Amino acid sequence: MRLALTLGLALALAACASGGPWSGADIGREAAYQGLLTVDCAQTRYGASHPDRFAEANRLMGEHPSKGKINNVCAGTGIGHYLISRWLSGNGRTAWQGVTIGIEAWAVDTNRMAGARIEF
Numbered sequence: 479m480r481l482a483l484t485l486g487l488a489l490a491l492a493a494c495a496s497g498g499p500w501s502g503a504d505i506g507r508e509a510a511y512q513g514l515l516t517v518d519c520a521q522t523r524y525g526a527s528h529p530d531r532f533a534e535a536n537r538l539m540g541e542h543p544s545k546g547k548i549n550n551v552c553a554g555t556g557i558g559h560y561l562i563s564r565w566l567s568g569n570g571r572t573a574w575q576g577v578t579i580g581i582e583a584w585a586v587d588t589n590r591m592a593g594a595r596i597e598f
Contacts, residue, residue, distance in 0.1 A: 498567035507575035508563055512556055514582035517596060519552035521589040524597035532594060 500508075525532030526545050533541045539551055559578060566574050 497564050511579050514586055515556055518585045520596040520598055521594040522548050524595045
């Protein structure tokens with residue numbers, strides 16, 4: 479139910495987005511972010527399957543989140559990122575996407591070094 483409400487809100491907000499048109503670079507950065515987020519979420523699902531070895535550091539999820547909570551937070555994060563990217567334009571969008579790509583790349587690498595694998 480929450481996912482449906484989140485999706486409905488996201489679609490309503492997307493209709494109000496005020497950002498300028500997207501360049502190929504904007505699309506590429508958004509795809510890179512969404513890809514890294516997907517890997518991060520899959521690693522988090524792996525950690526949830528192995529609570530004796532892993533504890534989640536993201537305070538939004540808690541130390542041992544359920545896979546349902548992981549799915550909802552990841553979906554909301556992906557939609558939210560896209561909506562903010564749509565709302566921003568020019569250098570603001572470039573900076574937002576660049577910084578968040580860096581954060582996700584760091585998270586994925588940190589998870590990898592801790593031994594987290596990908597689980598869908």
